[in-house]
Amino acid sequence: MARTGIVSIGECMLELSGRGNHSGGGEDWRLGFAGDTLNTLWALRALVDPERTTNYISAFGDDPFSRDQIAFFKANGIGIGDSPVIPGARPGLYAITLTGAERSFTYWRNDSAARQLASDPAKLAKSLENQALVYFSGITLAILEPAARKVLFAAVDAARTAGSLVAFDANYRPRLWRSVDEAREATAEALSLTDMALPTFPDEQSLHGDATPEATAQRLAAAGVKEVAVKNGELPATLCCEGKVETVAAVHVEVPVDTTGAGDSFNGSYLAARLAGLPPLEATRRAHAVAAAVVQVRGALAPFETLRAAFAG
Numbered sequence: 001m002a003r004t005g006i007v008s009i010g011e012c013m014l015e016l017s018g019r020g021n022h023s024g025g026g027e028d029w030r031l032g033f034a035g036d037t038l039n040t041l042w043a044l045r046a047l048v049d050p051e052r053t054t055n056y057i058s059a060f061g062d063d064p065f066s067r068d069q070i071a072f073f074k075a076n077g078i079g080i081g082d083s084p085v086i087p088g089a090r091p092g093l094y095a096i097t098l099t100g101a102e103r104s105f106t107y108w109r110n111d112s113a114a115r116q117l118a119s120d121p122a123k124l125a126k127s128l129e130n131q132a133l134v135y136f137s138g139i140t141l142a143i144l145e146p147a148a149r150k151v152l153f154a155a156v157d158a159a160r161t162a163g164s165l166v167a168f169d170a171n172y173r174p175r176l177w178r179s180v181d182e183a184r185e186a187t188a189e190a191l192s193l194t195d196m197a198l199p200t201f202p203d204e205q206s207l208h209g210d211a212t213p214e215a216t217a218q219r220l221a222a223a224g225v226k227e228v229a230v231k232n233g234e235l236p237a238t239l240c241c242e243g244k245v246e247t248v249a250a251v252h253v254e255v256p257v258d259t260t261g262a263g264d265s266f267n268g269s270y271l272a273a274r275l276a277g278l279p280p281l282e283a284t285r286r287a288h289a290v291a292a293a294v295v296q297v298r299g300a301l302a303p304f305e306t307l308r309a310a311f312a313g
Contacts, residue, residue, distance in 0.1 A: 003132040003163055005053040006044055006275075007081060009152070010037030010140040011114035012058055012069055013107075016095040017260070017299050029095075033069050034300035036139050036171055039261040043268025043290065044135075045077055046304040047311050048275055055081040057127045059116040061089035066113065076304075081127030084120050089113035096260055109143070118148035121155065128159040133271060135167045138203075141186045142176035149186060156193050167196040169267055172203040183207060188223070196274070197225045198267045201232040213238040214245055229270055229284055231263050237288065241280050248284040251292035261300030266291040269311055286311050 015034040038056055045054045056078055060066040062085055069091060070080055092109030117140075118124055128134055134156055141149055160166045170187045177183040184207060191197060197220050204216040213230040217240035220228045230238040236247040269290035273283035293310035294302045 003130055005131045006133045007055045007057050007128055007131050008037045008041035009057040009136040011035045011092060011112060011143055012038045012056060013092040013094050013109065014065055015300060032299055033072055036137050036264050037135065039264030039300045040135060040268040041078065042301050043265045043307055044272050046307040047269060047272035055079040057081050057083050058114045059084045059086055059119060061091060061113040062087050063090045065091055082123040084123055086113055086116055115143050118144060118151040121151045124151065125155045125158060128155050131159060131164045133167060133275060134159050134164045138170040138172055138187055141190060142173060153189055160193055165195045166193055167198060167271055168194040169198045170203060172207045191220060191223050191225055194225050196227045198229050198270060200263055201230050217245055227280060231266055237284050239280050239284060248281060251288045253292050253295050256295040258298045259295050262291045262294045265294040289313060
């Protein structure tokens with residue numbers, strides 16, 4: 001069977017995003033759907049061949065908001081594979097507040113349905129079968145209990161053994177983890193299953209104490225990851241492929257509007273370019289261009305047309 005499909009595994013949350021600065025009352029809030037692994041899949045869906053299937057693998061509730069999530073995915077060409085729908089469960093929620101273009105987040109996610117995404121190992125494994133690409137993140141790991149994490153690792157390992165490429169972004173968020181040691185251990189296991197790593201330097205510096213992006217790239221390469229692209233905001237990205245380290249300048253945006261989802265869109269654009277056969281340097285250039293376009297719109301999910309125009313140059 002041809003492997004053309006793409007799956008991204010994680011948590012889609014309800015996103016409340018406001019317009020302008022917030023002082024505690026009277027703001028105009030907009031409800032949407034987002035989450036790091038969904039944001040990446042969104043960019044992939046916009047940029048890959050329309051014939052490729054894309055599925056967001058998680059767990060969903062049976063409430064109206066969960067049904068709206070699934071309907072939103074379907075309207076934009078994204079399925080949910082064999083993700084479980086759990087009676088009585090509901091999605092997590094977060095709100096974005098902005099000061100200029102810089103964002104801060106408030107979360108309500110302790111009983112999110114997505115925490116049960118590995119509750120049915122057979123369904124999870126089936127969702128990952130015969131895929132060209134499997135993508136997940138450190139946030140995917142952080143929302144799972146240790147036993148569920150092992151189920152996820154087993155499913156990813158089986159998919160990779162069968163021929164899927166695996167991509168991973170550690171996306172370290174300290175508040176989601178019980179300890180730094182737990183985060184390091186889980187991330188190390190994920191990297192042992194990873195073909196392409198797409199970390200962000202400040203996250204890696206916080207988790208591992210790396211002095212430079214080059215140190216991050218070389219550490220991941222030494223861990224066995226064959227292709228590494230280290231993001232660093234407005235600064236150059238650092239590539240490490242086949243032992244060669246290179247940097248690629250970012251695209252400067254004079255007045256960004258909202259930086260939400262920029263790094264995730266970089267990931268999706270990079271992966272779309274690689275699936276299209278473009279080399280890592282060109283994939284990074286295109287990913288920078290897309291990230292620069294994303295910071296000029298509000299919310300995590302930029303219109304497909306915006307993503308495509310930036311990707312094409």
